[in-house]
Amino acid sequence: MDLVSKLIVILISTTVVNNFVFTKFLGTCPYIGVSRQVGMAFGMGCAVTFVTTLSGIMTWLINVKVLTPINMPYLKYIAFIMVIAAMVQLVEMYLRKFFRSLYDAFGIFLPLITTNCVVLGICLFVDLWQYGFLEATVASFGAGLGFTLAICIMAGIRENLEWADMPKALRGAPITLIIAGLLTLAFMGFMGIIKG
Amino acid sequence: MIFENLLATISWSNVGLAGVVLLGVGLLLVAMLNVAYAKLAVKPNPVVEAILGVLPGANCGGCGLAGCSAYAEAVAKDHGLMGRCGPGGDTVVRRIGAILGIEAAASAPRRAVLHCAAKISDKINTTRYQGALSCAEAQMVPGAMGCPYGCLGYRDCVVACAFDAIEIIEGLAVINYHKCVGCGACVKACPRALITLLDFSEDPMLVIACSSIDKAKEVRSYCNVGCVGCGICAKLAPNTFQLQQNLAVIDYQKYGRWADSEKARVKCPRQMMLLVGKNAKIKKIESEKAIVEN
Numbered sequence: 001m002d003l004v005s006k007l008i009v010i011l012i013s014t015t016v017v018n019n020f021v022f023t024k025f026l027g028t029c030p031y032i033g034v035s036r037q038v039g040m041a042f043g044m045g046c047a048v049t050f051v052t053t054l055s056g057i058m059t060w061l062i063n064v065k066v067l068t069p070i071n072m073p074y075l076k077y078i079a080f081i082m083v084i085a086a087m088v089q090l091v092e093m094y095l096r097k098f099f100r101s102l103y104d105a106f107g108i109f110l111p112l113i114t115t116n117c118v119v120l121g122i123c124l125f126v127d128l129w130q131y132g133f134l135e136a137t138v139a140s141f142g143a144g145l146g147f148t149l150a151i152c153i154m155a156g157i158r159e160n161l162e163w164a165d166m167p168k169a170l171r172g173a174p175i176t177l178i179i180a181g182l183l184t185l186a187f188m189g190f191m192g193i194i195k196g
Numbered sequence: 197m198i199f200e201n202l203l204a205t206i207s208w209s210n211v212g213l214a215g216v217v218l219l220g221v222g223l224l225l226v227a228m229l230n231v232a233y234a235k236l237a238v239k240p241n242p243v244v245e246a247i248l249g250v251l252p253g254a255n256c257g258g259c260g261l262a263g264c265s266a267y268a269e270a271v272a273k274d275h276g277l278m279g280r281c282g283p284g285g286d287t288v289v290r291r292i293g294a295i296l297g298i299e300a301a302a303s304a305p306r307r308a309v310l311h312c313a314a315k316i317s318d319k320i321n322t323t324r325y326q327g328a329l330s331c332a333e334a335q336m337v338p339g340a341m342g343c344p345y346g347c348l349g350y351r352d353c354v355v356a357c358a359f360d361a362i363e364i365i366e367g368l369a370v371i372n373y374h375k376c377v378g379c380g381a382c383v384k385a386c387p388r389a390l391i392t393l394l395d396f397s398e399d400p401m402l403v404i405a406c407s408s409i410d411k412a413k414e415v416r417s418y419c420n421v422g423c424v425g426c427g428i429c430a431k432l433a434p435n436t437f438q439l440q441q442n443l444a445v446i447d448y449q450k451y452g453r454w455a456d457s458e459k460a461r462v463k464c465p466r467q468m469m470l471l472v473g474k475n476a477k478i479k480k481i482e483s484e485k486a487i488v489e490n
Binding site: 062066067070072075078079082083086089090093094096097104106107108 | 214218228229232237238262269
């Protein structure tokens with residue numbers, strides 16, 4: 001029972017309380033770039049979740065089973081990036097075959113996930129927090145879920161803003177950054193509930 | 197000397213081990229991706245692949261689409277997008293045309309023809325239009341340019357043409373048949389659907405340069421050269437000309453430069469029919485070339 005409750009706590013921590021976008025400011029590039037429509041944003045979020053979960057598992061395996069025994073933890077920076085890049089290629093191939101319309105819509109943004117700090121961030125944080133295998137899996141999945149949550153909320157707000165009378169200087173990125181700040185303020189309500 | 201000291205302190209076995217480990221990880225990922233590719237490969241469309249081959253590949257997004265692959269797919273479906281590649285320029289446009297087979301076959305080139313002959317001086321009873329300089333906008337104002345069916349002259353077709361083949365001369369669009377390749381962009385751009393694509397079985401071709409379906413009295417009230425539906429052409433050359441909804445129509449299946457269709461053109465009381473094409477005599481356009489920007 002202790003493990004299950006610990007896993008639930010980790011999930012809530014990475015998804016809501018210590019959301020990677022709101023509290024750690026990682027992954028802001030697609031957060032601002034791909035959040036114009038809820039459909040595209042949800043697709044991007046799912047792609048990122050897929051990548052973070054798989055990368056989290058693979059990088060944990062490489063880190064704990066290969067790098068730690070040979071006493072070369074510093075290699076993780078290179079190895080992690082290699083794994084993440086391969087995972088993104090997998091996602092792109094999968095999307096191109098099974099979700100063609102989604103691929104046409106934002107396929108050009110998928111390589112963004114490779115260099116996206118949120119994926120490397122969760123892999124390195126899992127290493128920092130010294131999680132076990134199950135905890136690493138849940139944490140990675142939670143990080144992706146939190147990112148999806150953030151980008152979908154932003155997309156919902158931006159879609160509604162299309163109807164608003166926006167001053168010309170604020171249209172596009174400026175108002176998005178302001179909204180990001182306001183959303184972070186709102187999520188500060190969760191601050192401190194779970195340490196992380 | 198410092199360099200040699202540094203070199204001595206490096207544990208080369210560790211470096212070797214690091215290299216091997218990373219190489220191993222890399223090869224493992226390569227194997228995994230190859231397996232995935234074998235199962236998830238998508239067969240590309242050969243036309244799209246060919247077009248992608250001639251594009252510059254800069255993925256600049258200047259065409260308004262998400263990169264060169266997106267543009268290749270879009271242009272394969274919609275030929276009117278041919279002129280959109282900025283970095284590619286003319287060379288790329290002609291190569292895409294060659295791939296899509298748009299460049300004229302020797303037999304019957306398809307070119308655009310405009311069904312209106314009214315210059316600014318021929319349009320009477322016009323409403324004074326002071327709105328945005330675009331045909332799509334002017335179209336919504338009743339009476340702008342008089343005739344509700346004719347050419348507005350606000351350059352929507354000129355802007356759409358990637359080959360610089362249309363000019364507005366005296367308020368009327370004029371197509372330059374030495375440059376037109378028949379891509380159809382102007383056909384889509386004209387809000388009044390005045391331009392159609394026609395197979396030029398000979399050069400020049402006779403065209404009914406009017407689209408007005410109003411009766412004679414109305415047509416005379418807003419245009420000096422519009423078709424009044426008198427039917428003289430249909431009487432003189434009944435095989436070629438028909439009268440549909442007060443407007444003369446040429447049946448291009450039965451068209452040929454027979455003497456009677458030439459007679460009909462001459463006898464038309466409105467002098468409304470035009471001979472267009474590379475060999476058409478463009479009367480006085482060089483000397484009176486005043487590009488009217490309304």
